[in-house]
Amino acid sequence: MTRRRFEVLATQAIGAVIGCMFAVPVVGWLIDPLFRSRAPQVWRRVGDVSRVPYESPTVFEVSFPVQQSWKVPESKYVVYVVRHRDGGIDAFSNICTHMQCPVRWEPPLGEFLCPCHGGLYNLSGVNVGGPPPKPLPKWKSRMRGPTLYVRNQLNESI
Amino acid sequence: MLKAYLPDRRRIQRQVLDWIEERTGLVELLYKGLYEAVPKRGAWAYALGSATLVLILNQLITGIVLTTIYVPSTTEAWASLEYIKKHDEFAQIVRGMHLYGAYVLLFVIGMHMFRTFISGSYKRPRELNWVTGVLLLLLVLGMAITGAFLPWDTAAYWTAVVTTNIPSYTPVIGHAIRAIWRGGNFVGPMTLVRTYGLHIWVIPSMLFALIGAHLYLLRRHGEFGSHVNYRGSYRNPPDVVEDVAERPQRVEPPAVHRELEPPYPALPTDDLWAAPLEVEDFYPSQTFKDGLVSLVLMAVVFGLAISYGAPLEQLATPGTVTYTPVPEWFYLPLDQLLVLTPSYLISMVLWVPLAGVLLLLGLPFFDRDAERNPLERPAIVVPAMLILVFLLALTALGSGRLFNL
Numbered sequence: 001m002t003r004r005r006f007e008v009l010a011t012q013a014i015g016a017v018i019g020c021m022f023a024v025p026v027v028g029w030l031i032d033p034l035f036r037s038r039a040p041q042v043w044r045r046v047g048d049v050s051r052v053p054y055e056s057p058t059v060f061e062v063s064f065p066v067q068q069s070w071k072v073p074e075s076k077y078v079v080y081v082v083r084h085r086d087g088g089i090d091a092f093s094n095i096c097t098h099m100q101c102p103v104r105w106e107p108p109l110g111e112f113l114c115p116c117h118g119g120l121y122n123l124s125g126v127n128v129g130g131p132p133p134k135p136l137p138k139w140k141s142r143m144r145g146p147t148l149y150v151r152n153q154l155n156e157s158i
Numbered sequence: 159m160l161k162a163y164l165p166d167r168r169r170i171q172r173q174v175l176d177w178i179e180e181r182t183g184l185v186e187l188l189y190k191g192l193y194e195a196v197p198k199r200g201a202w203a204y205a206l207g208s209a210t211l212v213l214i215l216n217q218l219i220t221g222i223v224l225t226t227i228y229v230p231s232t233t234e235a236w237a238s239l240e241y242i243k244k245h246d247e248f249a250q251i252v253r254g255m256h257l258y259g260a261y262v263l264l265f266v267i268g269m270h271m272f273r274t275f276i277s278g279s280y281k282r283p284r285e286l287n288w289v290t291g292v293l294l295l296l297l298v299l300g301m302a303i304t305g306a307f308l309p310w311d312t313a314a315y316w317t318a319v320v321t322t323n324i325p326s327y328t329p330v331i332g333h334a335i336r337a338i339w340r341g342g343n344f345v346g347p348m349t350l351v352r353t354y355g356l357h358i359w360v361i362p363s364m365l366f367a368l369i370g371a372h373l374y375l376l377r378r379h380g381e382f383g384s385h386v387n388y389r390g391s392y393r394n395p396p397d398v399v400e401d402v403a404e405r406p407q408r409v410e411p412p413a414v415h416r417e418l419e420p421p422y423p424a425l426p427t428d429d430l431w432a433a434p435l436e437v438e439d440f441y442p443s444q445t446f447k448d449g450l451v452s453l454v455l456m457a458v459v460f461g462l463a464i465s466y467g468a469p470l471e472q473l474a475t476p477g478t479v480t481y482t483p484v485p486e487w488f489y490l491p492l493d494q495l496l497v498l499t500p501s502y503l504i505s506m507v508l509w510v511p512l513a514g515v516l517l518l519l520g521l522p523f524f525d526r527d528a529e530r531n532p533l534e535r536p537a538i539v540v541p542a543m544l545i546l547v548f549l550l551a552l553t554a555l556g557s558g559r560l561f562n563l
Contacts, residue, residue: 068348076477104479115482
């Protein structure tokens with residue numbers, strides 16, 4: 001190996017090493033959210049749902065931590081409680097599966113409407129019109145007597 | 159050294175300038191910059207480029223000033239702007255200039271691009287002027303959308319939710335892109351800080367580097383204007399062929415003489431287009447027009463800022479069943495595309511804009527013919543106009559839909 005050839009290779013190698021010193025911590029930190037969630041999983045009381053009218057989605061609000069790093073005040077999220085006639089209870093989020101806009105129950109339509117791009121979901125959360133690709137997501141939930149609890153996690157990824 | 163530039167009676171000035179010139183070469187650079195020969199006809203239309211630069215400088219100055227009061231945190235951002243709105247009149251004007259400056263900037267970039275397209279200025283050897291221009295447009299759109307997150311009011315919050323969700327339709331890595339941008343699965347504090355980083359450092363550093371490249375390329379190839387600066391066209395050459403060397407190259411003072419070579423001799427008739435029929439000095443003939451156009455546009459920005467001010471809605475909250483998110487006006491075509499696209503074609507929301515960007519970037523490479531007259535190149539101009547009509551129709555449909563809500 002000539003001296004010149006050595007210098008060429010060494011310059012490139014030194015560049016690569018310095019580049020890695022930048023790249024490893026920077027990229028590692030940027031993609032960190034892919035590998036761990038810092039939001040604590042919590043159960044929150046929605047309320048007594050035994051008086052919710054049948055087949056009439058009713059808005060409840062719960063506070064969830066949106067912790068991605070340091071602690072910040074919790075955010076309010078919407079739970080649409082639907083009581084079916086067979087006794088089943090669904091705790092829908094109002095997050096549209098299309099672009100995650102806030103959907104709303106429209107009594108005259110008898111459907112959930114997303115105001116952004118006109119997505120429609122029926123009483124069971126099935127996407128029945130417009131662009132949404134998936135059913136309306138539900139919060140993971142459980143009943144304790146007449147009281148509904150939800151967790152800050154959706155039943156499917158959107 | 160500078161005898162050509164200055165008369166004798168200004169000897170002291172000349173000695174000072176000579177001293178600086180010998181050490182830096184700045185004086186020659188300045189004179190080259192100021193006394194560039196630019197085409198005379200159509201000069202008002204060429205003012206749109208400088209106006210774009212002035213409006214970007216407005217964004218830079220007002221943006222830097224805003225960092226002295228804005229706090230990029232979900233708990234403070236809204237409050238800092240609410241404080242400005244209620245208690246700090248000058249800062250509110252600055253914020254208004256930043257907002258309306260962005261709106262006017264996007265509009266003027268569109269016109270600048272349209273002018274460049276019509277005059278065929280992207281043709282050889284200016285392909286990369288066009289390519290850097292398209293990249294600059296994308297960066298400015300990136301600035302506009304990241305900037306829209308920052309107030310963290312309801313409008314900003316839903317802009318953040320929808321915008322960060324769009325890349326999630328990318329095959330395979332979509333959800334990863336969304337999670338990296340958001341800093342998690344949901345929009346939250348990390349989303350705001352990351353987007354702030356993009357808005358004030360990442361995109362601007364690329365933007366200013368590319369502006370440098372854009373201006374360097376402009377000066378490297380010179381301004382040859384549109385077909386109105388020449389006789390005839392490539393397809394219909396004029397009958398009388400005069401000597402190009404006899405055309406006036408510049409008006410007084412002839413500080414720097416540009417080499418008189420035909421730009422890129424691809425055709426025997428290229429001599430005809432070696433230099434515009436009439437030229438004038440960049441300074442002060444073109445700068446006067448540039449200045450006036452910029453002044454009018456800045457007056458619009460300033461007027462909007464002092465009379466309307468930048469709006470601020472309620473503090474962001476994900477828990478709403480009444481709020482209707484509305485996109486920024488410059489994203490209306492994309493938003494309307496989202497409405498019109500059925501769920502089984504949902505990834506079109508990515509492919510259609512991507513195809514548009516590739517078409518724009520590729521324009522100088524598939525329209526290679528030397529013809530500059532828009533009427534002589536219908537194969538390019540007509541499809542482009544149809545695309546423009548399509549975008550305007552989407553905008554009209556979108557705004558009609560939003561006004562009816």
